Amino acid sequence: MGRKFIEEYFPIKEVSLECQNEQNTRKQSLADIHMWWARRPLSASRSSIYASLIPVPTKKNIFLQKEFIKKLSNIESFLDLNLIGDAKKKIKNFNNSLKILDPFSGGGSIPFESLNLGCDVYACDYNPVAVTILKSILDFPFTNSNVTKNNKTIKNIKTQILIDLEKYSNYICEQSKLELESFYSSNDENNQELGYIWAHQIQCPNLKCKKPIPLIKQFWLSRKNNRKIAFYPETKSELTFKIIGDGYEKIPNHFDPSKGTIKRGIAECLFCKSVIDGKEVKKSFTTKNVKEKLIVIVSKQGKEKKYRIANENDYKKIVNVNQNLQRKIVKLKKEWGINPVPDEPVPPKESHRSVGSQLPLYGIETFGELFNSRQLLTNIVFTEKIRDSYDEMINQGYSETYSRGIITYLGLSLSKHSSYNAKLCWWEPTGERVFNVFGRQTFAMVYDYSEQNPFGTLTGNIQKILNNTKLILNKILDTEITNSAKVFQHSATSLDFEDDYFDAVFTDPPYYDNIPYSYLSDFFYVWLKRSIGFIDTVHFSTPLTPKTDEIVAYSNNVEKITGKDYFEKLLKKSFIEIHRVLKTNGVGYVVYSHKSTEGWETLIAAMLEAGLVITASWPIKTEMSTRLVANETASLNSSIYMIIRKWKKEEVGFYRDIKKELQKYLEKKLEQLWNEGISGADFFISAIGSAIEVYGKYEKVIDDNDEQISVLKLLNDTRKIVTDYAINKVIKGEFSDEISQMTRFYILWRWAYGEAKVPFDDALRMAQSVGIDIEHEWNKGFIVKEKEFIMVLGPDERNDDLNDPQDLIDILHKTLQIWKKGKINEVDKFLEQNGYKNSEVFKRVAQAISESLSIESTEKKWLDGFLTGFKSENSSETSQSKLF
Secondary structure, eight states, X not given: OOOBGGGTOXXXXXXXXXXXXXXXXXXXXXXXXXXXXXXXXXXXXXXXXXXXXXXXXOHHHHHHHHHHHHHHHSGGXXXXXXXXXXXXXXXXXXXXXXXXXXXXXXXXXXXXHHHHTTOEEEEEESOHHXXXXXXXXXXXXXXXXXXXXXXXXXXXXXXXXHHHHHHHHHHHHHHHHXXXXXXTOOSOTTSEEEEEEEEEEEEOOOTTTOOEEEOOSXXXXXXXXXXXXXXXXXXXXXXXXXXXXXXXXXXXXXXXXXXXXXXXTEXXXXXXXXXXXXXXXXXXXXXXXXXXXEEEEEEEETTEEEEEEOOHHHHHHHHHHHHHHHHHHHHHHHHHSSOSSOOSBOOOTTSOTTTOXXXXXXXXXXXXXXXXXXXXXXXXXXXXXHHHHHXXXXXXXXXXXXXXXXXXXXXXXXXXXXXXXSTTOEEETTTTEEEOGGGSSSOOOOSSOEEEOTXXXXXXXXXXXXXXXXXXXXXHHHSOOOSOOXXXXXXXXXXXXXXXXXXXEEEOXXXXXXXXXXXXXXXXXXXXHHHTTTTOTTTSOSSSOOXXXXXXXXXXOGGGOOXXXXXXXXXXXXXXXXXXXXXXXXXXXXXXXXXXXXXXXXXHXXXXXXXXXXXXXXXXXXXXXXXXXXXXXXXXXXXXXXXXXXXXXXEEEEHHHHHHHHHHHHHHHHHHHHHXXXXXXXXXXXXXXXXXXXXXXXXXXXXXXXXXXXXHHHHHHHXXXXXXXXXXXXXXXXGGGGSOHHHHXXXXXXXXXXXXXXXXXXXXXXXHHTTOOHHHHTTTSSEEEETTEEEEOOGGGOOGGGSSOOSHHHHHHHHHHHHHTTOHHHHHHHHHHTTOTTOHHHHHHHXXXXXXXXXXXXXXXXXXXXXXXXXXXXXXXXXXOOOO
């Protein structure tokens, strides 16, 4: 294969916009089959695969090809059969028959779109949950052309799949409802129970008190702009609650529903105000001195949700549930030969921080303990009905293969539902809804959890999930995909294919330590093992998901190898395998998104040592900017698509020459990235891909002393180039030399990370790029270290350290503090004393920081207010001007 379109051109701005639309609207989401972490948008997968399989066009056709790719990336193009048909023809004009591999298939976006574009697809993953998802979207829908019922071939198989899926979905819901409805029913037919809010409850250790302490993070039930409702604790002789707010009693003036009884693990007694530290709280859990209290019932009355405090009838239901659960466990243990309650262990507390398992610290040892008795009974009954459905299908004369396929969709639906109805879910008052277990990619303890009626209307109810499964399967079946993918459970480090077997390899490998796939997926595995494990013993024979050969940096400390070394070792093996199975003239891409230099250093070293050459790289905005992690720490919105070849490298490169080439090439690429709207942390990371295009052309890069130049050296030099470019752009070049190192650091930080916390490693790299020793500076001024994170304080967060400001950024912060107090005359006097009255440099710095911050930022509001009346010496206007 000659040079491909994606190696020269790619409409990243337009494709990024479509990816954002797809992620935010969730249209045509494969997650409707089952969730998987870091699943690539179909828009990005479809357009990037197509652009990788067609050659660079003539100059007069470049515009037309770009326009075609834009259309192809549109979220509606998923089912545009004419457009997909045209894409297939264009690919086939240049390639007869293409074998495509994705060795890290995960949620299946890349192999699915490869199938959609007419390729012969091979999909691998090490995780059995991922393999089950892959089979459900890549294999089963397209391999049932000869399905029989009572030895008669079913003619319209696509229609039959949907009919049977709906039939057995209804069967499960109806039969389960008959058995479970009394545990969720309300005496009022017009008032359907939807959900339940519980709190773990410990006893006050004060011997004079000993009152119960419900562990509640906040008391809000609804916190919408026009609807404020909370539950209120009354502390008379005993603890009771009542509903307050709009439509109920007025919220007392002294009561702040945002302040609960526990914060950062430290609890406070509502009666005597004793404070219980985190160790004592955890001890209550580990010694089993904790009760669970049902507090609020969420109901539906008309279009709005209604709330009431739980009563004796509600408590009686729970007693009945416990009795029924015990009987069901005894019965099904005998029938299934396995405990119907998941008794497999949760991730150990020794797990790497990325696993985030706090559970053992609270005495939680098994996955079954993540569900209360009603949730357990519900999941077990659903599981029982799924297994009954398989028996019914076999009795009806369906083939085993077809029956397994239908039952797998049902098992995946129950597995997905379980993540909306566990003790790690919480009530989210701004939307009056249940938050999924995996709102964060960790197993974090939830003190006051939410439960839902699975037959109700809250997000994640079983009927809705089953309907969504049918809807996305219907769309998959509406494509013109005619052949199934070959799906394998393989480690990417040992691929069972011949050398030079694939025309292309497109993949999205694990991101260093970003997501603990195996540990998180164990949550689903334990339920899938019980619902479909009896018909899929190959993938569900082990206690939990396999971890020995998982390519991650958070576990498997084999032979005392560090997580970084272990990850790099296995990732390198996987890239060596990719190099081996890719044809000499083949093409591929690797998608990567990690904010730390360490993560990138590991990836790049593994790719280059495997002999792969990076011929181009493109940042595509694939992530939702509103996701939870993005609001707490600095997160990337972009993923870098690096085009790879196995072309022969030049033997040796001298770094003095490469650095000149790097400077020239990066300036060109950075200008393009800037014009495409790539900014902040994404801008720094995007430049890495461009840098290794230059560095990676050589087998070995040496300095004048014949010493080999490390990848880390390349990354540090790249960051310096990017830093200089960015500061010149943000400040406008003619003033950048007048700005001190600390001020440059502050401006860059706000531009790259806003007000987020950043891991120390990344903060260190940024500081080094502007010549600052961050360890010397933290906790003295605006740079603050908090555990393994670095934060940068704004003027509203600083006090004592601004008594004698010297640096421009400190003077700006002090000025804003004076301005906020309304002392305008003092502002002028202070600026004149420090030489910044009517200063254009001062104004440019303030503007640059303002335009880097979100509209909700307090610092931005202060800056904008101040700038409205600030007049610089080089301008006559008094209103704020825009930088860009």
